[in-house]
Amino acid sequence: MNREKLQDNLGITVKKSENFSEWYTQVVKKAELADIRFNVKGFLVHMPWSVKAMKLMYRKLEDELEKSGHQPLMLPSVIPESNFEKEKEHAEFKAEVFWITEVGSERKKLEERLALRPTSETAFYQMYSLWVRSWRDLPMKRYQSCQVWRHETKATRPFIRGREFWWIEAHDAFATREEAEAQVKKDAEITERVMHKLFGIPFLFFQRPEHDKFQGAEHTYAADTIMPDGRVLQLPSTHFLGQNFAKAFNVKFVDEDGKEKYVWQTCYGPAIWRIFGAIVAIHGDDRGLILPPEVAPIQTIVVPIFFKGKEREILKKARTIKQKIVRRGIRAEVDEREEHTPGWKYNYWELKGTPLRIEIGPKDVEKGQFVLVRRDTGDKINVKDEEIEKIGKLLDDIQRDLVQKADEFFKVKISEAKNMVELKSLLKKGGLVKVNWCGENGCADLIKSETGGGEIKGTLFGKEEKPSEKCVQCDKKAKQVVYIGKTY
């Protein structure tokens, strides 16, 4: 087999470390994650491999949400324009909305414009006003897994920014401010358990500065990760809505003391679609995608190496091994395609990011063994047929190692600057830079312009950091320790 030639067809032609942007574009295309050729700008066709991975991701996150008391709903994807008007700040969302204005062949005008939901607060809370009656109904925790539409004007990028993307939105209503505040911490914990431990995406969980909060929220919290090019990417966010929406949508309950009160609310929005983009970006290497076993549609691919006269016994062994590992709960397939060489298949499955490969040739049949190859390290191990349990163990190792490797990269990308010179120089390398800040918007604007786009991502949530010196930009006393990064 002519491995080099095959690689030309399949492989990524740039190094991830040298041209991340082009590398990402090529992986999305060549690993067949999405097709960007649909004839509406900013809308993607998602291919089987990414759809299967995202389905696994949805299940993990949905399970975790249901364990923590959330129940699933499915709400309409259209929202009447008047709903947006009810909460003043939130009405700003209209700037991003796709509007449905007419129906049928005759272009019959609708009486009221309908928004394709850009987010569903105004749909959920008008229902909550019907459902919440007494303190016994609280907390009310509901979520939906769905797509949302936003008419983005910035450049779109598969799985990072698009005009239609898939997420989960969880909307919680509580009897007290304290319970709602406690939910922020719980959301951070869910993010840690799923996004970090299962998907391998490290993050810092920030409270965003006032000037960067969600429209209609009292406070916004968000998990930020760092992409290989050093840019910061916002992942799940939680908004502490206070009673803003409760008052706008009249969500009231009769408390144990017999008094009528407004609920306190939070909402949590992990975008599966974008987290998948982060998985692609963070774990992949110059050979293509590397999927953590937890989200890999195929965790182990079995490649038979056919030799004349031995085809039947090799294939038989390949199928037997597959069946055995499937029975152990591992997602596995045999690549039986006749039109491709084993070398081509190795490249193909490496590009697809399958965590483990099993090679079976005539010698393996003779010796009662098979060869295991790790996608992340390239390590090859000979395994005796009777030691099949090693596969599960190895998948666990890969899962753990990928998380650890991502953590190490992430840690290195967090630095600290005492002054603007340091800040500018560190931001050139990318990542998040810790600084002291006076807390004034003017100063944030100056930092942004002077650093060519450095934004204040916020203060660390759940860990108080006290500023010891003056603001990184001005001579005023610093009020907060914040992190600065350049975003997509």
Added chain:
Amino acid sequence: MNREKLQDNLGITVKKSENFSEWYTQVVKKAELADIRFNVKGFLVHMPWSVKAMKLMYRKLEDELEKSGHQPLMLPSVIPESNFEKEKEHAEFKAEVFWITEVGSERKKLEERLALRPTSETAFYQMYSLWVRSWRDLPMKRYQSCQVWRHETKATRPFIRGREFWWIEAHDAFATREEAEAQVKKDAEITERVMHKLFGIPFLFFQRPEHDKFQGAEHTYAADTIMPDGRVLQLPSTHFLGQNFAKAFNVKFVDEDGKEKYVWQTCYGPAIWRIFGAIVAIHGDDRGLILPPEVAPIQTIVVPIFFKGKEREILKKARTIKQKIVRRGIRAEVDEREEHTPGWKYNYWELKGTPLRIEIGPKDVEKGQFVLVRRDTGDKINVKDEEIEKIGKLLDDIQRDLVQKADEFFKVKISEAKNMVELKSLLKKGGLVKVNWCGENGCADLIKSETGGGEIKGTLFGKEEKPSEKCVQCDKKAKQVVYIGKTY
């Protein structure tokens, strides 16, 4: 506990046999399947119980589709107007479309109107024209699980007809007409395995008459079931598209013989949402919903009967039993709510259609047993603690019995008429009536008007039935044996 009084709060107030329409409305509301109070006409809010059941249904059908070689995709939910124009007949779909015409706060007009997909042929096939190159790419079988939007003008009804509903659409392309035709049979088989055997919905699979086919298809095939009120409900349909769309969208391949050819296509559209409506309608009784174990979010509910001083041991036993059956792969919960009596809980879970209930009182703790109650028959069985495997067995029995009961009802509803007098009288009782038909549209129209809505649903697929006499309506020679029913 005052069971009667509690039932007033929860229970259905009409008999299913006497007023099916009102019964259905009440079940949807009281079993909390959907809330119809969202402020856009024809759009539903789906509640946790139905969402969980539909998720299970999606998995069953997706698994079956993937086993038969289909791969999942996710396509944009918007389709440019021009796509509809490419296939002439299909353009008629525009009559039902919600149109997106503007974006943002400034009402900026889009250059081209975008349809919210009413179905996705035109989106899939423009991509197929990019993906299909050689005979090796065929068959290409892809599906997506998604919602579609249709501006229905007929009265909407939860899970039966709505302006937004959830389905799967599978789109297959083949090298030959024969393979495409064979797929129709395969789709009928999938429908049988999943919709009939797992969901308990019996059906006849018809080839629709020419005047009732899908816009752009050569032939349409559909599985029809019969609702308790005798009306016919269309469930999954398969369209044999021939090469109509292939020519419109230029989906060509180079065959083994080196020649360029158009593909042959089929599409299959099982509407999970509507099948769920059929499950509600067909299995339920005067106490509420009855869910087949295969689709029940909770298959066994454990209700502890608290007695003073014994609360702790009863609860402990309830939790232990739950854990044991969960370990056996059964979806189970303990209803630990303190604010409700056991009687109220019995009614509640009967309304929700949970297949099995376990009651545990102080005597059961003493005797080392528990009480099992079947939702479908009301049978009570004392089970020894060590015979816990009986639960799985009983769930299998319930599943089988529900399918059988539905089959029996269905069979009775199929009759045969020799002339218009018989036909009219039989159609008053509802169901499907087998008749001879001359095959002419004029005659079909007369049948419809004379019977007050009886429509020709088609000829039986896969079983040739030869007409022996003249047409049921006119004196002409009959060409086909067809089935007539009144639909929603």
